[in-house]
Each structure stands twice: as C-alpha cells, then as structure tokens.
Amino acid sequence: MRRIAILGSTGSIGRSTLSVAESYPDRFQIVALATGSNLKVAFEQARRWRPRVLSIAAEPDADVLRARLKQAGLGEIEVVHGAAGTVKVATHSEADFVVSAIVGVAGLEATYEAVKAGKTVGVANKECLVAAGELITAEARRQGKPLLPIDSEHNAVHQCLRGGRLEEVERIWLTASGGPFLNTPRSEFDSITVEQALNHPTWKMGKRITIDSATLMNKGFEVIEACRLFHLPPAKVEVLVHPQSTIHSMVEFVDGSILAQFSVTDMRLPILYALTYPERIQSDMRFPVGNLRHLDFCPPDVNKFPCLRIAYEAAEAGGAKTVALNAADEVAVAAFLEGTIGFADIPRIIEDTVSASNRGQLESIREVLEADTEARRYAQEFVLGVNKKTGHLRPISVVL
Amino acid sequence: MRRIAILGSTGSIGRSTLSVAESYPDRFQIVALATGSNLKVAFEQARRWRPRVLSIAAEPDADVLRARLKQAGLGEIEVVHGAAGTVKVATHSEADFVVSAIVGVAGLEATYEAVKAGKTVGVANKECLVAAGELITAEARRQGKPLLPIDSEHNAVHQCLRGGRLEEVERIWLTASGGPFLNTPRSEFDSITVEQALNHPTWKMGKRITIDSATLMNKGFEVIEACRLFHLPPAKVEVLVHPQSTIHSMVEFVDGSILAQFSVTDMRLPILYALTYPERIQSDMRFPVGNLRHLDFCPPDVNKFPCLRIAYEAAEAGGAKTVALNAADEVAVAAFLEGTIGFADIPRIIEDTVSASNRGQLESIREVLEADTEARRYAQEFVLGVNKKTGHLRPISVVL
Numbered sequence: 001m002r003r004i005a006i007l008g009s010t011g012s013i014g015r016s017t018l019s020v021a022e023s024y025p026d027r028f029q030i031v032a033l034a035t036g037s038n039l040k041v042a043f044e045q046a047r048r049w050r051p052r053v054l055s056i057a058a059e060p061d062a063d064v065l066r067a068r069l070k071q072a073g074l075g076e077i078e079v080v081h082g083a084a085g086t087v088k089v090a091t092h093s094e095a096d097f098v099v100s101a102i103v104g105v106a107g108l109e110a111t112y113e114a115v116k117a118g119k120t121v122g123v124a125n126k127e128c129l130v131a132a133g134e135l136i137t138a139e140a141r142r143q144g145k146p147l148l149p150i151d152s153e154h155n156a157v158h159q160c161l162r163g164g165r166l167e168e169v170e171r172i173w174l175t176a177s178g179g180p181f182l183n184t185p186r187s188e189f190d191s192i193t194v195e196q197a198l199n200h201p202t203w204k205m206g207k208r209i210t211i212d213s214a215t216l217m218n219k220g221f222e223v224i225e226a227c228r229l230f231h232l233p234p235a236k237v238e239v240l241v242h243p244q245s246t247i248h249s250m251v252e253f254v255d256g257s258i259l260a261q262f263s264v265t266d267m268r269l270p271i272l273y274a275l276t277y278p279e280r281i282q283s284d285m286r287f288p289v290g291n292l293r294h295l296d297f298c299p300p301d302v303n304k305f306p307c308l309r310i311a312y313e314a315a316e317a318g319g320a321k322t323v324a325l326n327a328a329d330e331v332a333v334a335a336f337l338e339g340t341i342g343f344a345d346i347p348r349i350i351e352d353t354v355s356a357s358n359r360g361q362l363e364s365i366r367e368v369l370e371a372d373t374e375a376r377r378y379a380q381e382f383v384l385g386v387n388k389k390t391g392h393l394r395p396i397s398v399v400l
Numbered sequence: 401m402r403r404i405a406i407l408g409s410t411g412s413i414g415r416s417t418l419s420v421a422e423s424y425p426d427r428f429q430i431v432a433l434a435t436g437s438n439l440k441v442a443f444e445q446a447r448r449w450r451p452r453v454l455s456i457a458a459e460p461d462a463d464v465l466r467a468r469l470k471q472a473g474l475g476e477i478e479v480v481h482g483a484a485g486t487v488k489v490a491t492h493s494e495a496d497f498v499v500s501a502i503v504g505v506a507g508l509e510a511t512y513e514a515v516k517a518g519k520t521v522g523v524a525n526k527e528c529l530v531a532a533g534e535l536i537t538a539e540a541r542r543q544g545k546p547l548l549p550i551d552s553e554h555n556a557v558h559q560c561l562r563g564g565r566l567e568e569v570e571r572i573w574l575t576a577s578g579g580p581f582l583n584t585p586r587s588e589f590d591s592i593t594v595e596q597a598l599n600h601p602t603w604k605m606g607k608r609i610t611i612d613s614a615t616l617m618n619k620g621f622e623v624i625e626a627c628r629l630f631h632l633p634p635a636k637v638e639v640l641v642h643p644q645s646t647i648h649s650m651v652e653f654v655d656g657s658i659l660a661q662f663s664v665t666d667m668r669l670p671i672l673y674a675l676t677y678p679e680r681i682q683s684d685m686r687f688p689v690g691n692l693r694h695l696d697f698c699p700p701d702v703n704k705f706p707c708l709r710i711a712y713e714a715a716e717a718g719g720a721k722t723v724a725l726n727a728a729d730e731v732a733v734a735a736f737l738e739g740t741i742g743f744a745d746i747p748r749i750i751e752d753t754v755s756a757s758n759r760g761q762l763e764s765i766r767e768v769l770e771a772d773t774e775a776r777r778y779a780q781e782f783v784l785g786v787n788k789k790t791g792h793l794r795p796i797s798v799v800l
Contacts, residue, residue, distance in 0.1 A: 159657055162563045168680040173689055240689065247660075255676070256669055256685035257559055260647075260660045269656055276655070280568040285656035289573055289640065292697040299690055 002275055005032035005095035005119075007086060007110050010041045012206065013101035013124040013150060016267045018045065020275060023283075028275060034089040034102065034110065037061065043068055046077050053078040053092060055085030083109060090114035097275060099150065100125045103206075104330070105372050108132050112365050115139045115147070122274035123229075124150040130221050131323040132368045133228030134361070147229060148274035153222050154229055155270035156248035156261035161230065163251065163259045172232065173250040173258075174222050175242040176300060179214040182243065186304045192343035194336065211333045215346050216300060220311020221329075224322050227315055234315040239308065241298045263287050306347040310354060320359035320371040327375035328353035328382075335383045345386050353379045402675055405432035405489050405519075407510050408501035410441040412606065413524040413550060416667045417499050418445065420675060423683075428675060434489040434502065434510065437461065443468055446477055453478040453492060455485030483509060490514035497675060499550065500525045503606075504730070505772050508532050509765050515539045515547070522674035523629075524550040530621050531723040532768045533628030534761070547629060548674035553622050554629055555670035556648035556661035561630065563651065563659045572632065573650040573658075574622050575642040576700060579614040582643060586704045592743035594736065611733045615746050616700060620711020621729075624722050627715055634715040639708065641698045663687050706747040710754060720759035720771040727775035728753035728782075735783045745786050753779045 004021065008014045014033075021028040030049040035042040035056050042061075046054050046069055054077055056062050062081035069077050080088050083106075090098055090110035098114040100107055101124040111128045114121050116139055123129060128136055140147045149155050153174050161169070180199050181192065197214040198207060205213070212218035219239050226237045240250075250260040263269050264287050272283055302309045307329075314321040332349040335341045341349070356378055359371050404421065408414045414433075421428040430449040435442040435456050442461075446454050446469055454477055456462050462481035469477050480488050483506075490498055490510035498514040500507055501524040511528045514521050516539055523529060528536055540547045549555050553574050561569070580599050581592065597614040598607060605613070612618035619639050626637045640650075650660040663669050664687045672683055702709045707729075714721040732749040735741045741749070756778055759771050 159563050159659060163559050163659075163661075164562075164680045238690065240692065250689065252687075252689060253680050254682040255672055255680040256683045256687060257661060257663045257673065257680070258687055258689060259559060259563075260662070261563075261657060262660070263657045272655055273657065280564045280653045280655040280657070282654040283656050287652075287656060287658055289650065289652060289658060290638065290699055292640065294697075295695040297692040297694070 001029055002027060002097050003029045003031045003095050004097045004099060004275070005034075005089050005092050005114070006030065006099045006101065007034045007090055007107055007114075008036070008099075008101035008103065008125070009033040009045055010035045010038045011101055011103060013099070013267060013271070017099050017101070017271050017275075018049065020268050020271050021049075024281070027281070031094045032089040032092040034086045036102075039064060047072060047074060050074065051077060052094060053080060053089060055080045055082075055089045057081065086110040087113045090119070091117040095119060097122065099271070099274075100128055101150070105131060105326075105369060108368060109365050112136055112139065115143060115145070118143050118145060120145050120148065122148045122150045122271070126221050126225065127326055129225040129228045130326045131372060132362075132365060133225065133322070134318060135365065135368070137228050137231070146277070148277055149225070149229055150267070150270050150274050151222075152248040152263075152265065152267070152270055154225060154249070155273055157226060157230065157251055159261045159273070160249070160251035160259035163257070164253045166230065168253050168255075169230070169232065169236065170252045170254045171236045171238055172226055172230065173238050173240050173252065174219060174226060175245065175247050175249055175297075176216065176219040176239050177213065177245045178241040178243050178298075178300070179216060181214055181304075182241065189304070189344045190342055194339065197336070197343060207337060208330065208333050211336060211346075212329065215307045215343075216305035217307035217311065217329050217346075217350070219300070220308045220314075221326065223308075223311055224315045224325075234312050239300045241300050243296055244294075246292075246295055307350065310347060310351050314354050319361040320357045320375075321354050323362070323368055323371040324354045324357035324375035324378075325350060327372045328379040331376050331379035331383060341383055341386050349379055349382045349386065352382055401429055402427060402497050403429045403431045403495050404497045404499060404675070405434075405492050405495035405514070406430070406499045406501065407434045407486060407490055407507055407514075408436070408499075408503065408525070409433040409445055410435045410438045411501055411503060413499070413501035413667060413671070417501070417671050417675075418449065420668050420671050421449075424681070427681070431494045432489040432492040434486045436502075439464060447472060447474060450474065451477060452494060453480060453489060455480045455482075455489045457481065486510040487513045490519070491517040495519060497522065499671070499674075500528055501550070505531060505726075505769060508768060512536055512539065512765050515543060515545070518543050518545060520545050520548065522548045522550045522671070526621055526625065527726055529625040529628045530726045531772060532762075532765060533625065533722070534718060535763075535765065535768070537628050537631070546677070548677055549625070549629055550667070550670050550674050551622075552648040552663075552665065552667070552670055554625060554649070555673055557626060557630065557651055559661045559673070560649070560651035560659035563657070564653045566630065568653050568655075569630070569632065569636065570652045570654045571636045571638055572626055572630065573638050573640050573652065574619060574626060575645065575647050575649055575697075576616065576619045576639050577613065577645045578641040578643050578698075578700070579616060581614055581704075582641065589704070589744045590742055594739065597736070597743060607737060608730065608733050611736060611746075612729065615707045615743075616705035617707035617711065617729050617746075617750070619700070620708045620714075621726065623708075623711055624715045624725075634712050637715075639700045641700050643696055644694075646692075646695055707750060710747060710751050714754050719761040720757045720775075721754050723762070723768055723771040724754045724757035724775035724778075725750060727772045728779040731776050731779035731783060741783055741786050749779055749782045749786065752782055
C-alpha cells in the first residue's frame with residue numbers, strides 16, 4: 001500500500017492522480033491533500049478520500065472547510081492553511097510518496113521539505129527542476145530517494161534509462177510536437193494571435209503551457225529539467241520535433257543503441273508509473289501498436305524559436321539564470337495572453353531578463369524565491385517598455 | 401577481460417565477432433574457434449588470434465592446418481576436428497562466453513554443451529531456439545546463465561525488457577521489413593523469380609535468410625525464438641511490418657508503456673551488446689537520430705504470407721513441429737533456389753511437413769536431430785511430387 005500526499009490535488013495532475021488512486025483502491029491510500037482556492041472541490045475531495053490532513057491556501061477558506069467537514073461528520077480531518085499547511089501535507093509522517101503538482105514557485109518550499117523528509121517525490125511541478133532543480137536534486141541524492149518525473153517526456157526518459165547505467169548515456173532526445181507554428185514562416189510571427197497560439201495540435205493543456213509549447217519554451221524548460229533530473233550537461237540533451245507526439249522521448253547509449261518510449265497521451269500513465277515504480281501494474285491505457293502507421297521527425301528551428309536557444313544558454317549558466325528564465329516567461333506569457341505584447345515579444349523579454357540576472361548560484365529556496373521576484377519585476381518593466389513602444393491598445397495588468 | 405569461444409568463426413557473425421574483438425583488445429580475448437571447411441580463413445584466424453584450440457570440420461583439413469601452423473611457428477595451437485572438436489571449443493575451460501553462430505542444426509549439440517558447461521552463450525544460430533529451444537533455454541535456466549540473443553530483433557527485445565520484469569510484459573512486437581514482396585499482389589506470387597526474391601530491401605544477408613525474409617518465414621522463426629528466449633506464449637508475440645527496419649523491435653508492458661529499440665543496421669552492435677552485457681561500452685556505430693524523418697508501419701498480411709501463420713501454429717504446438725518447420729523450410733528454400741519449385745510452393749511444402757510431424761515433445765538433442773532428418777526426408781519427397789506435377793524444368797538436387 002503506497003500512502004500518498006498530493007500537493008495541488010485540485011489541479012489537472014492532482015485530479016489525474018486521484019483518478020489513478022480510484023482505479024487501484026488496494027494499492028494506494030490518500031493521506032494528505034494540499035489544495036489552492038477551490039473550496040468546493042477541496043470539500044468534495046476531503047469527503048471522498050478522507051485524508052488525515054487537508055491544506056487550503058487562505059485562512060478563511062480553512063475555517064469554512066473545517067465547519068463544513070464537521071457538519072458532514074468528518075471533523076477528524078485536520079484542516080490547515082497557507083504555505084505552512086502545504087509543508088505539513090508534504091512532510092506528513094504517514095505519507096511515503098508525495099506528488100508535487102502545485103503550479104508555479106508556490107510549490108517549491110513544500111517539495112523541497114518533502115524531499116528533505118525522505119519522501120519519494122513524483123515531480124510534476126516544472127519550477128521544482130527549472131528554478132530550484134540544483135537544490136532539490138542534490139537533496140534527493142543526499143536522501144538516497146528517487147525523484148520520479150511525472151510528465152510524458154521525462155517519464156519516457158526515466159523508462160528508457162533502465163536499459164543502461166547513467167554513465168552509459170551518450171545523449172537524451174526529447175521529442176517536441178513543434179507546436180501550432182511548426183510550419184508558420186518566421187515573418188508571420190509578429191502577427192500571431194492569442195487564439196492561434198492556444199490551438200495546440202496534440203495535447204489539451206493549461207494556457208501557459210500551451211503558449212510555452214507554441215514558443216518551444218516548454219521544450220527549453222524540459223531540457224533544463226532533464227539536465228537536473230538525470231545529471232547531464234545541456235550538450236547531452238537534444239530536441240527532436242515529432243509532430244504526432246507518439247514517441248515521448250528517447251535515450252541514446254554509448255554503444256549506439258537508442259531506446260524510445262511511447263504510449264497513449266494520458267497523464268495517468270506517467271503518474272501510475274511513478275506511483276508503482278519500480279513495479280509496473282496492469283492498466284487499461286493501451287496504445288494500439290498494431291494501428292501504428294507513420295511517425296515523422298525533423299530538427300527544431302532555433303532561429304524561428306529563439307526560446308529554445310535562450311533556455312540552453314540559461315541551462316549552461318545554471319543558478320539564477322534558470323530562475324529568471326522561468327519568471328520572465330511567466331510574465332511574458334501572461335502579458336501576451338492579455339494582449340499587452342505580441343507573440344514575438346515573448347523571447348525578447350525573456351532573453352533580456354535572463355541576461356540581466358546576475359545572482360549566480362543560489363544556496364536556498366529563499367534565495368530562489370528572491371531571484372524569482374526580482375526577475376518578475378524586471379520582466380514586467382520590460383513589458384511596460386514594449387507596450388509603450390508598440391502602442392498595444394490593452395492596458396498592462398500582469399499579476400505577480 | 402571476456403574470454404570468448406566462437407562456434408562458426410569463418411561465417412558472417414563469426415567474422416563480425418572477431419571484428420568487435422579487434423576493436424577492443426583490452427576487453428576481449430579469443431580462446432577457441434570452431435570453423436567449417438574454409439581452410440584458408442581458418443589458418444588466417446588462427447595466426448591472427450592464436451586461440452588455445454581451433455576446430456575444423458574435416459579430419460584431413462585438420463591435418464593440413466596442424467602442419468601449416470607448426471610451419472608458421474604456431475604449433476602450440478591445438479587443432480581438433482568434427483562434431484567432437486566443435487564441442488571441445490564450446491566447452492573450453494578458459495572460455496566464459498560462447499558465440500553460437502554455426503548455421504543449421506550442426507550447431508545444436510555444441511551450443512547445448514556450452515550451456516550445460518555453464519558458459520554465457522550469445523545465440524546467433526536460429527536452430528538453437530527454433531528446433532532445440534525448449535531444451536536449451538531450460539538448461540540455461542538450470543545453470544542460471546543468460547542466453548543473449550545476437551540478432552537485431554531479439555537483441556532489441558532484450559534491451560527493451562530491461563525497462564521492466566518479464567511478468568510485466570503485455571506483449572512483444574517484432575518488426576519486419578516486409579521483404580521485397582510487401583506490395584506485390586498475391587496473384588503474382590506464383591511467378592516470382594529467384595532473382596526477385598533475393599533482392600532484399602534493407603539487409604544484405606545469406607541466400608536462405610533472404611528467401612525466408614521474402615516469405616516472412618524468417619519472422620515466423622523469430623516469433624518462435626522470442627517465445628523460447630523470453631518464455632512467452634505465441635499469443636504474446638506480435639509482428640508489425642516496418643519497411644525501414646529502423647526500429648528493431650518493441651516491448652509493450654502491462655501498464656501501457658511501450659519501449660522500442662533502434663540503431664544502425666550493423667550486426668556488430670548486438671554482438672557488442674551481448675559480449676559486454678550487462679555493461680554498455682562506447683562504439684562508433686552511431687545512428688544519426690537528428691536525421692530521422694519518417695518511420696512507417698503496417699500489419700502483416702498472413703493471407704499473402706502463409707509462412708507466418710504456419711509458424712504461429714508450430715509455435716503453439718512446440719516440440720517436433722518447430723523442428724519440422726525449420727527442416728522443411730530449409731529443404732523448400734533450397735529447392736526454390738535451384739529452380740525445382742516455385743515461390744508459392746514453399747509454404748505448401750512446409751505446411752504439409754509440419755502437419756505430418758507427430759513426434760510430440762523432444763527430450764534430447766539426439767531426438768531433435770532425428771526429427772530433423774525425418775522432416776527433411778518428408779519435405780524432399782514433397783518437393784519431388786511438386787516438381788513432377790508442375791513439370792519444372794530443373795532436376796531435383798536438394799542436398800541434405
């Protein structure tokens with residue numbers, strides 16, 4: 001019986017994790033949940049899963065939830081709140097597996113504490129590896145516990161790596177769908193609309209990650225995540241465009257053998273893999289291999305998608321540069337989604353913010369968060385400048 | 401230092417094994433060689449590799465070789481001959497790894513003795529698994545030593561299987577190039593010429609295996625080999641046509657993940673893999689992953705290629721049926737190559753011979769060889785009958 005705590009249980013990965021737990025009631029027990037601001041779903045999850053402890057972001061919400069649970073005869077569920085509440089969930093003594101799925105830097109501290117408490121952590125939160133990857137992976141190594149990636153690409157790499165030892169890896173190939181603008185000429189990039197950018201060809205995802213897929217910044221983040229997770233230099237992590245997104249990633253070994261992983265595009269699969277690792281258990285998520293017909297590939301165009309180049313540069317530098325990369329991207333994407341800047345402004349804002357970042361290596365999650373705040377402020381000023389120059393009609397209202 | 405004995409050192413796999421050994425002089429030592437009738441190459445290999453013992457098929461050749469080696473100042477190399485000589489090579493006390501690469505049933509006894517002597521065996525000889533697979537794999541299990549497949553498909557499966565446990569395998573997918581008649585209508589199969597059948601699209605191989613690729617019998621043999629090697633029922637081994645032969649095979653796990661292996665089409669790669677397993681070492685055999693463009697797949701047409709269906713049926717029955725399958729195929733292919741029968745007669749001869757075989761399970765290599773002889777005789781009589789009926793011009797001269 002695996003006893004699970006979920007950080008971000010009302011989000012997409014959190015819900016998929018609960019759906020997996022639902023399918024295997026004899027294998028998984030939910031012991032702690034950390035939620036955000038969705039009081040209704042938090043209550044339903046508490047009633048359905050009866051965790052020992054449930055955390056919600058705001059204190060007033062915690063009070064309401066406590067009262068409602070008591071009314072429902074579930075007064076034994078401890079309700080906590082805020083950052084301290086999330087850490088309580090992440091380090092709960094009865095949990096042996098923590099799913100880190102809070103979006104953004106809000107999940108950093110709790111994930112770090114979970115690793116420090118010796119939990120096996122399934123990582124779905126990008127920032128844990130992009131912004132705080134050096135700290136978190138170093139701590140996991142100290143604890144001798146695996147960090148199990150819960151996203152299709154790194155999960156695929158994790159599976160392929162079982163075919164050899166880490167020292168036997170020549171390079172990793174992350175596949176990329178190429179996004180909706182794979183075949184759009186660069187000259188048209190300035191006039192790309194929000195609607196066009198949100199129309200991802202293969203995956204249905206949140207807005208930010210969809211835009212990140214359109215700029216290929218998402219793949220850039222994944223390069224950094226791969227470097228952190230698998231202790232590889234950026235030069236050993238390559239990107240290959242594969243529009244069908246069938247093969248999720250590949251590992252090339254020193255002897256010249258390449259292993260590739262594929263499966264249906266269903267997040268429950270990497271979640272199940274992480275939750276049961278090193279075992280595999282029966283699922284109904286069958287890829288119809290016999291129906292396989294064509295797989296296409298091409299190299300990524302870094303001139304058309306400068307975000308990928310910028311990400312490699314930040315990966316090489318490490319430390320605060322990757323924090324700035326993530327922070328600036330979040331600000332720039334939000335500004336694009338609000339109509340404040342154009343699509344082609346996104347890499348400009350990011351590149352400028354990353355090059356301005358000069359804090360070097362970061363020694364604690366606090367320092368990571370400080371670097372993050374600083375980079376966001378810088379990026380927002382840049383957004384303001386771009387907005388003035390281009391005279392976009394919409395006012396600026398990027399929320400920190 | 402791995403100390404290697406090669407059964408069939410002058411053949412294609414044998415030479416490739418020596419080429420691998422040549423590239424890594426610090427890792428591999430050649431301690432024993434078993435050769436066939438190529439006296440010249442046997443002498444050259446003895447001079448180059450200075451094995452402790454060298455076996456050659458015929459006694460007079462052994463005498464000549466002994467004299468020439470003495471003349472060359474290499475009198476310390478022991479020269480033996482015949483079946484007993486091959487067994488001596490296979491069980492040499494200084495060898496820890498035996499490459500089984502003698503073509504045909506001639507390699508059976510020596511390979512079985514190598515396994516029984518506790519050697520790790522790299523299997524390139526198809527008959528070891530198709531005809532005597534039950535005996536040889538059972539003995540390897542008793543010895544607790546791996547049987548390492550040296551052919552691209554099973555080697556690929558072996559690599560992919562590292563991603564999980566054998567009990568976690570849902571099924572195996574062997575890829576098939578489809579051969580030169582993938583797109584030829586069935587109605588034209590009766591008029592296929594030897595020249596057309598020898599024109600394989602992706603691999604350059606010996607004549608029999610090239611014809612076996614054209615009839616898809618080669619894939620049928622591989623299904624049986626996979627069942628034996630990986631202890632799977634035929635229903636768990638599927639075939640997928642993949643004309644580029646880039647992906648060498650795949651393993652589908654119970655959780656829905658599929659691992660695929662690919663590499664350059666160079667036999668030195670599976671040989672290197674087997675010789676260094678469980679390690680992987682650096683090679684120059686690089687597949688240019690970045691140049692990957694298109695991979696195509698389609699299901700096999702068992703109506704057009706009945707050999708595949710016949711092989712599945714023999715695999716289900718096991719025992720003498722798979723011996724008969726191999727023996728009848730060898731006779732039928734030889735008859736086709738000699739112009740004695742037509743291309744479409746090949747499956748007819750095989751199916752009839754397999755269905756006539758009724759010896760059931762076989763308890764020893766001797767019984768396997770008896771069943772083999774019996775099946776060959778039966779198949780030859782069938783060839784004679786076909787030849788009479790169709791009035792092929794060429795006389796029958798199938799050699800046992």
